Structures are given as structure tokens and as C-alpha cells.
Amino acid sequence: MSKVPIGIVRFPGTNCDQDVFDAVAAIEPARPVWLWHKETDLQDVMGVVLAGGFSYGDYLRAGAIARFSPIMEEVIRFAADGGPVLGICNGFQILTEAGLLPGALMRNNRLTFVCRPQCLRVETSNTPFTRKYAHREIVSFPVAHAEGNFAADASVIDRLEDEGRVVFRYVDEQGTNGRDANPNGSMNDIAGVINEAGNVLGLMPHPDRAMHGMVGSADGRPIFEGLVETAA
Amino acid sequence: MTAQVEVHIQLKPGMLDPQGETLENALAAIGYEGVRGMRVGKWITFEIETDDSDTVEAQVEEMCSRLLANPIIERYKYHITREAHT
Numbered sequence: 001m002s003k004v005p006i007g008i009v010r011f012p013g014t015n016c017d018q019d020v021f022d023a024v025a026a027i028e029p030a031r032p033v034w035l036w037h038k039e040t041d042l043q044d045v046m047g048v049v050l051a052g053g054f055s056y057g058d059y060l061r062a063g064a065i066a067r068f069s070p071i072m073e074e075v076i077r078f079a080a081d082g083g084p085v086l087g088i089c090n091g092f093q094i095l096t097e098a099g100l101l102p103g104a105l106m107r108n109n110r111l112t113f114v115c116r117p118q119c120l121r122v123e124t125s126n127t128p129f130t131r132k133y134a135h136r137e138i139v140s141f142p143v144a145h146a147e148g149n150f151a152a153d154a155s156v157i158d159r160l161e162d163e164g165r166v167v168f169r170y171v172d173e174q175g176t177n178g179r180d181a182n183p184n185g186s187m188n189d190i191a192g193v194i195n196e197a198g199n200v201l202g203l204m205p206h207p208d209r210a211m212h213g214m215v216g217s218a219d220g221r222p223i224f225e226g227l228v229e230t231a232a
Numbered sequence: 233m234t235a236q237v238e239v240h241i242q243l244k245p246g247m248l249d250p251q252g253e254t255l256e257n258a259l260a261a262i263g264y265e266g267v268r269g270m271r272v273g274k275w276i277t278f279e280i281e282t283d284d285s286d287t288v289e290a291q292v293e294e295m296c297s298r299l300l301a302n303p304i305i306e307r308y309k310y311h312i313t314r315e316a317h318t
Contacts (some may be wrong), residue, residue, distance in 0.1 A: 061302055068299070097302065104304045106243075111250050151247065153307055184250065 003031035004232045007045035011037040011066045016052035016139025019208040023224050030178035036070035045086045047149045047231035048075055062098040062147045063093030072098055084128050084230050085200045089145055092202030101195055101202045103152035109185025110189045118143040118205050120168045125196050127167055132222030139219035141205035148184040148204040153222050157187055168192035168203050235280040235288045236313040241301045242273035285314055
């Protein structure tokens, strides 16, 4: 079986690129491919991941400058053609700045950098990225961010909810969402959303840091399995 | 001519500004009473060298909406001062 090439975009300041590379490499039959932000060729990859980190030092707003890197033109075109695109943490911020996902990610409501294991509810398994999860499954991924507070106009939030496009929601260990379970003040406890066409997902928590039981959780693996299966 | 540009950016009204709230509380803690509605924003200054002074405003407007501010969560205003070269 031929390998499925999955691109991992690196901007100056991206720092979860190797974690994502290893996560993708762990899935058969994927082949991770580095994509430097100055490139204008996606090298025929069949899926794209924007990894976490601090692209351009988070100057101005997280993701605001990366969004104008040359590679992003190609990523936007790839997404418009229906190619699967996954944005993790800073990758999610870049996708909102690029207009590929709605809303914006604001400073955490308690102003602190939040770094902890976080329970999430998979609100829908009806996406290419979550097809390997059970409906409303509770999973645990680490979060590590200072700007994860998802905000949008009320009409946009309503529409995301009505259309089932809230894919991940912050919950506590019992699976209940609400104040203490929410690490950043995100509206409706939103941790991840998908675009209207269903091929671009962004989430603040790190599935790439939840690939092995020995680091506390292997719950992130099904996202990459879903991505590779969809891309193939 | 040179255009001197000042851009002010703030979170939209209604958007939670935890930095503003924290500063307000800190001011209250050191004895300043009655401080309300504190919002923290950005102030950006730059110059544009141009021969076409008519397009400067449209240019600055575009810079703000495309990059300097995120219109989903922020509002902005700018002030342009034109200086003719001597």
C-alpha cells in the first residue's frame, strides 16, 4: 500500500512540529512531509496539519502574521478543494485569522498560561477527524495556551451549535461542561470547531501530546487515524 | 510627502477584557476609587512615504482590517497627519 503524505507546516516559532510529525508517522500508512512556511508548493500532500507553538512570537495577535505566509495561500486553496486541514493550538489560531474557521481566540479569561491535562467531550463523531471516536466520548488531551478563549458574535455561536460544528467541548472528569471545567473562558466551553464544509478542524488542546499511555493519554491517536483515513 | 499614522485598537465593547478588569481592581486596591470601564488596547505608530496622498487613508483602512486589527473582536480608529517634504 502506498504511503499517504501528510504535510506539517512549520513557521518560525512553531514548536510542536516534531510532536505532530511523530504522531502522523505512528499511523499506518501515513508519511509525514515537512512544509516550510515560505514554500508555495504543498508537494502533493493529501492532508495538512498546522502545529502548535508561537509562530512569529505571537506578535500582534497569535496567528495574525503566520496567516500571511506564502504557504497559507496554498493551504487556503487546498482547503477550498476539500482537502483535510487540522489546526492544533497555534494552528487553530492561524486558521481563524485566515478566515478558514469562524471566531477568534482571545486571551484566557484568568490571564494565565494554562498547561494541564484537560477532559473534552467529542460532540460529534460525524467528521473526518472524529470518526474513530464514539459519539460524546470523553477524552483527555493536554492544553497549553494563553490565548484559547474562543469568541464570536452570538449569531455565529448559535449557528455553530445548530449545525453541529462544535466538535470538542471542555468538560470535567464526569463529562460535565461548565465553569470549572473551562480552562480559558471560551464561549459555550468550545474547545474545537469545524468549518461548514466539514474538512477544516481547529482545536486548542493537543492530540499530538496524547499519543501514548506512558505520557498520560493515547486519546489523541484517533484524530490522526481519522485524518489519514480521510486523506487516503 | 510623509504621512504620520497613529492606529488605536481596542477590544469591541462587550468583549471581556480581563486585563482591563485586573488593572481596575489593582487601582482600587491602591486607593483609587470610582474607576470604571477600563479597557486595554494597542497604539501603533508608523510613517508612510508616498507621492499619492489621496490613497493613504484607504491604505491605512485596509492595513487595519487585514492585519493590524481583528474586526471579529476588535475595533480600531486611526489618525493621519500629512507632512509635505520641504
